[in-house]
Amino acid sequence: MQYTLRVRYQETDQMGVVYHANYLNWFEVGRTEMIRELGLPYQALETRGLLLPVIEADLKFRSPARYDDLVTINTEIVELTSLRIRFAYEIKRGEELLVTGGTQHVWLNQDWKPVRIDRDVPDLYALLAKTMG
Numbered sequence: 001m002q003y004t005l006r007v008r009y010q011e012t013d014q015m016g017v018v019y020h021a022n023y024l025n026w027f028e029v030g031r032t033e034m035i036r037e038l039g040l041p042y043q044a045l046e047t048r049g050l051l052l053p054v055i056e057a058d059l060k061f062r063s064p065a066r067y068d069d070l071v072t073i074n075t076e077i078v079e080l081t082s083l084r085i086r087f088a089y090e091i092k093r094g095e096e097l098l099v100t101g102g103t104q105h106v107w108l109n110q111d112w113k114p115v116r117i118d119r120d121v122p123d124l125y126a127l128l129a130k131t132m133g
Contacts, residue, residue: 001034001076007069017064023099024057027089030075031103034087038127045124050115051108052085059101069093077131082118083107085128 005026013019032042045052065071072092079086084106091099107115118125 001030001037001074003030003033003073003075005029005071005073007065007067007071009067012067017066020059020061023059023061023091023101026071026073026091027057027075027087027101027103030073030089031087033073034075034077034131038131040124040127048121048124049110050117050121050124051110051112052105053108054103055084055106056104057101058103059099061099063093063096063098065091065093065098071098077128078102079104080125080128080132082116082125083114 007018011018011022035042035045042052070093074090074092076088077085078088084104086102086104088102089100090097107117109115115121117128
């Protein structure tokens with residue numbers, strides 16, 4: 001899934017490049033828009049009693065994005081189990097690869113207890129599994 005955004009001035013640092021922590025925000029944008037495109041926005045997940053906190057994140061910087069750049073966030077699900085999900089991201093300016101990375105998440109209920117979505121929310125598990133090809 002692709003999502004495009006324009007770099008805002010507030011996202012840059014004194015060197016005129018995107019501050020590194022903002023890429024994690026963009027990963028979240030890519031992830032939430034991907035799930036929304038599947039027909040299940042995060043709010044719907046929460047209404048069903050599901051939480052999806054990040055338990056791991058990694059980033060590799062290749063080239064900086066700068067103010068007013070148009071960047072594309074490419075997001076895909078690369079691993080899905082009954083308890084966890086892993087997303088991979090690429091952030092590009094045109095064809096130029098700027099940042100790669102990933103996040104891993106665990107499915108929890110409102111009491112912060114693990115949820116097996118294959119058993120407790122099988123329609124969601126099936127929907128997510130379809131995106132993996």
